[in-house]
Amino acid sequence: MKGIVFREFIDMVESQFSTETADTIIEASSLSTNGAYTSVGTYPHQEMVDLVSNLATQTGISVPDLLQHFGRHLFGRFVEIHPNMTNAFSDVFSLLSALENTIHVDVNKLYRDAETPSFTYEQDGQQQMVFIYRSRRRMADFAQGLIEGCVTHFKESITIQRDDLPPQGKEALTRFTLVRTANANA
Ligand code: HEM
Incomplete structure (x- = not known):
């Protein structure tokens, strides 16, 4: 790390x-x-x-509460430290959809030997996004905190449902379902 x-x-x-x-x-x-x-x-x-x-x-x-807290805090710090990586995005779904192929790719160029997780996502219109975390480091609590920090940063109203899925080999798998509430961006 x-x-x-x-x-x-x-x-x-x-x-x-x-x-x-x-x-x-x-x-x-x-x-x-x-x-x-x-x-x-x-x-x-x-x-x-x-x-x-x-x-x-x-x-x-508890350890999960501390990791979530740290993730929420760290998202705000990443925005301060690397504004060029986050400024291009104006909402949570656009940032999350660029995480795997843009943001973490740039992180790996900037920090040699970085070990970032793998994320897949499916977006259902403007209202819902399903985001799946997969990593050997098993830091879904930290991922949850980062996502929550991202929601706070963009001042959006989004509920996050988390489902820990059966691990695949050494990798933990967690599904986050993000739903924009009716008054989002109102
Ligand atoms: C909501 C958005 C984000 C999520 C959910 C996320 C998720 C994660 C997670 C869970 C890890 C821990 C490694 C693992 O579990 O395998 C990680 C590592 C990392 N991420 Fe992200 N990330 C986000 C945004 C960002 C942004 C905006 C930046 C930088 C501008 C960033 C930079 C990093 C760095 C530097 C590491 C450490 C890699 C290492 O220690 O080897 N992330 N990210």
């Missing part, structure tokens, strides 16, 4: 919990760098799993 994700996670813990909490979870996790991540470096995914589970122990908040 890329260092930018670790750095953003640790910054979020420092600002939204405390610097002491960040120090405690860094010490409790077995990290290759002792918590000093560079944005473009690549580090074992297990280190993120350790950091989040130690944050859950410290705060009493």
